[in-house]
Amino acid sequence: MSLTILCTTVLALLSAGIVVHRRRSSLFFLRGPVPTSYLLGSFLLAKGHEYELNRQSDVGNLEFSWVKEYGPTLRIFGCFSEDILMIADPLGLQHIMQSQNYPKPTDIRIIAERVFGRGILFATNEAHQRQRRALNPAFSTQQIKYFVPLFQEATSQLVKKWIKRLDGVDTINLNMAEWIPKITLDVIGRSAFNFNFGVLDGSAEYNELYLTLRDMFLDSTSPSAITILYSAIRRRFPQSFGFKMFRTKEDRRLSAFLTAAQDAAMNILKQKETVYSDDRDILSTLVRSAADEDPRRRLSEEEIVSQITTIILAGNHTSASTFVFMLYELACHPESQARVYEEIKGLRSQTGFDTSPSPENYESMPYFNAVIKETLRLHPILPTIIREATFNDIIPLSISVKSKSGKSLSHIPVSKGQRILMPLSVYNRLTQVWGDDANSWNPVRFFDNRKDVNVGVYGDLYSPVVLKKLAWLFRVLELQVMLFGFLESFEFLLPPHGLDMQRVPSILMMPMIRGRPELGTQMPLYVKQRDISGSE
Template structure:
């Protein structure tokens, strides 16, 4: 009798498992094939291009090789041998990110995993919910509103410079090698906390927080520990019926558990911030910062304008993530590039000195910073060559046809200028490759050369990005809402640090060991020493 019961129980367990497998496999099988497109050979039935890109030792290398061989759009395989469309074509990107609105959402597995980190904030919202969040938050990122934050950016930069100067003064030989990856995230965390939420993290002052400690290696651990089964499990949830996929979220991967720890810690910080803001009741005409807007949205009666408490706390989490590590990483790569190109660094410093003669002891205004062509060219060129997020993923919401600006050769040798896709087709948008397309940026697109932004050069007929046609901040209705905030922060940081210090490669040659490694974000690491965490050792000299 017991054997019969055991067999019956096993049969009952196999029914839902079989149904789940059937749904996922059938759904993928019924899609249109992309086999008429060329692409790299399949190296594994279970893994695929997304895994290979994640596994590569140095970011941008593998996808760059593929796009050079197959053109601006090609077919690859992803997990479980599903067809993956990889694109960097400006015409295709314009169609997907701009023209089609919400018809190319994020895939279910990407959103599910991201929700463990960012909750139900604007990054993970789709359709009307995303539109509601965006409309509510837009006033906080207007050019007029952002100007009031410049003084805070400058004060935080001055505090960082003071910390470094103190270390220089204490050094017996007057020389200092600084791991800027240790300091810049502290600076940007203080900035986003105070500017967006009137919250003082005190990171530069040495105050430790649960949030800061978790964030230290949040993404690094994801790359160092890269178990295939977790990636396959996450991918498997992708095409399941939503109720089943949501049920499986009760069994998160180790990475997702780590993300959830960050989400929980940030919400713990966000709740008293929200409660304090609610008590203060700042008038609408005065309060257009993120916190004030979130407070009012939480109190809004109209459902088309309101946000519930979980949405508000998730926005706080989202902006702490998006406005913290990304800007710190971008600043790191700017200082790295300038240290490797001393003549360009000297030219930026001269531009700073020229402005200083005009404004005297006053801090530069937004207009002053915008009027510095070479400093801004350096920022743009670094954002072009080192996009912090190398690629984003979308899927077709319905059957569609994606146009190409630059036709590619199909398997038959005939040119392909339009790519029909089925509902659910997975699409990887390669930001890093688009940012280096010779058709847009010139034959020297692989080279870090800020002068290109001071020259007139022929671009593709289609423009895509929100900032100097770069795709670094994405594009269209899902473009980074805080891109102006980030650019102004970068201007203040680079101006303030270069005015005080000269940056050079360390005499030990450590800079030659630095790699750009993809850990969800592009981070600098020492070759074969990833477990030491983010590294960018720069030789810092005080200017006379």
């Protein structure tokens, strides 16, 4: 109630001033949707499209319809009629993402600080470059390949647990959204920090961290109008009106994660009493950076703790959520699942059952890897990235759009301070890039190199798993190891009554059963053990 009173009061005092002093419209020439709230009075008008985007049932529904009508570059409205440029054009995205002149806006950095601390996702300019230089050695290609046996060990551990549960029964029903984050959290601990969180073993010590990770974005779904307006006001006045004193449920849940992750980070650091020069885990690299004589690579203890919390969350959620959706797609498309299994059997016939696959072995299976890429394409777990122009610029387009006057536009001028919304899910389904079947599951599309785009480092995908050059190979190898281990041992099936999954918009995209939000994150699939002798 106090939050509602605060928001209503602040809204009444500030909304007029915000509208009067807001930047003159710089995108007046662009077409775009009209907020439905135009028809419902000035209070609803203040919410712009932010309310609609955050309240839609499934990620991308609105954006897909807008792009179909107006093209992949358009104008939408934020709260208080703020002009926002929404762009999914390949060349435009490339221009923005490869430039240092489009950083995260202040409000996004504040959210990053609340979630991760002052790590690499918060830092800008020199601090970001310094932290990146310190982390680079830990994410070299050779270093990442060293982690593969640790990925395989954790995968084998979970496989054995499921086989034990299958003893005497044909299938079991498991919630993948509950199980997969356990393995990815343990993988992060073992490979990045030489530390065992023990959640796969049922250890209670870090169960709170696991539960906080699993549920931390539940309060970010279906926000109320008051919450959206409060966030918009706080975005414009981040240090004013004591906003830090009035915390939403989302604030409290994110703060709980940061506390749990920082406690874990300090325990990890305490365990790391001695760092030898040949230690290969990421933590050793971070600790060595604290003693680096070169100030351009030296990290403080606060920054090291923040890097650990960043790796725990970003590494866990990106891999776990992607893999959950991958198993769902394979259950929906048994012919794809069978084809991947045939490639796995073919590799086994060459390498032997007792031989652990190498990174090169994983890369040798074309359809296997196409399934990973197709999952990343259809289900980017971070639906949207937001940037802000730091100077007047002209953004080039590869797909022309029509202006309000009917003129064909191949470039979009933007003013300093322009807020830019880049929907990953829209780019990943553009028919101009991916073909007429862009909304359908079709891994074979990656056998065709017809796309003349250069957005990401892996399959021209626009996904948080591979968008960051620093850690993309770590995540891809982790997905490869889990996919190989799981599909070699199990077949994944939809429940007999079917499964109506909802891709719920949040800070990240969350899987839920349609109409059952009270159940939280869900992906219930039936699991059946394969005949490991290869006689299937």
